[in-house]
Amino acid sequence: MTSLTSLHNSLSPLLTPAHPSFPFAPIDVIGAMRLSSVINWIATGVFDPPSTPSNKGKRSVATKKARASIWQELAGLMIVVFGGETFLSLCTGSTPSWLVTPNITLLFCVVHIIQTRTSFSRLLPSKPSLLFELFMAIPDSIGRTLLLTRFSIIPLLYPTSSKSLPVTPASLILVPFILAVPFASIAFSTFNFFQPSLNLTTPAELKPKGWMLVDTWCPLLISPLFLTLIGPVEGWNFGLGWEENEGVLACMIVLWICFTGRAIYNFGYEKEHLIELFGKSQYGKKKIE
Template sequence: MLGIPPSFMVSGIVPALYAAVQAIVDNLPSVPAPSAETELPLSILDGITRAYLLCNLIPPAVTTNTSSLIASSPWTLLITSLITANAGFFFVNLFSFLNPTSLSVQTPPELQPYGWTATDLWCAPAVTAIYALLTHAQPFWAELHTIIYESLSGPQAQAQGKPAVEPLDPELARAICAVLLSGLFLGKTAKNFGLLPNPTAKAPKIAKKKTQ
């Protein structure tokens, strides 16, 4: 839709990589069951690798587009990030690829009640927006960064005529996004495995001894 050919149409490296990884997984004697000990380190790795996707791969696909309307549109950037990062999960759940039954169409969890609250769904456009804000990837984000800076600096700083806010180095901005994503995924993993305290859980009642 953006006029950019898919990577697998240009080079066979990506399909070959996926095929090799799938072959290795299929030939492993056993796959360890998910546990907190294995998922917590992988959450950090997931945050780092997904930061590369959301900061280095998706924004240039929009900002370098030949159409100036697409290249400068913040909505296009956010929607592209949302679709690119979540289309795989969406279609896997839509056609029940992971179910031990024949393929059938079902409602993906993302479209069910409160499905939008899933971390993997909203973190993609949110992190891409943060990266674009810090690096001024589009004129809209540069103006928004200036407005936020001026509103937080107060009237005294504005009266002193401080220079306009400068964009961060792309590598530094990506590192910030990687730390943020790793923290989000660590929190999600800790919640899924019951490592976080439940504030809604009621403390057990201690029976009082009757006194005569």
């Protein structure tokens, strides 16, 4: 397992601030840019179903999709980032991090404003693609694994306050899930915070086949996997006895495979998509009768 430990150590530049005057790790900045991009795609209607023209034969006029105000989008963004932590803090009577220091709040808000309300937005992809999603599967897996292990399970195993939740199999599974899923669902689908008007709808996770969403089931996979790799620990009585760094890296690899598979399924499972990836978009097009 020495190779896993050394590989984990090689990621340290991504996980530590580059300079004391800039208290953000590169993975934090990448995560803020990634989340802002997804929100921007939703707000601009990239994922909306194509509209069908009502009058055939008439020239269609392109209309720009209305989007929510910046304040509404920032409110939804904060729900995604801090909703789960705030809920758990209310359960334990502790203070959420965004009330202790505004650093992460400022980072995510400033990044979203720059990426969506300035000319910098022209430099970013206007919609997702196979190549972009394959590239982003790497930082996505790193950031999500850290959330589901070091920022959720590890604090439970090594509490620094008497207000911490009890360490049980249920808490070790549910805390990472709460941090990652329910409040993101509230912002993205339940209340549609990134649409011009708030509308209460059924959460995507509760719709038919919603359980198949990778972001829904990966917390329920990674948490037990990590605990089994590093266990036995308090609240989890069996395991392989790996070092924590080894377990974190193994979970990153598993999530990278999951996110890569999602990218291929969503954007590259058709022949035309794979051909376009290699710059031959004109080859293999279906003949139009």
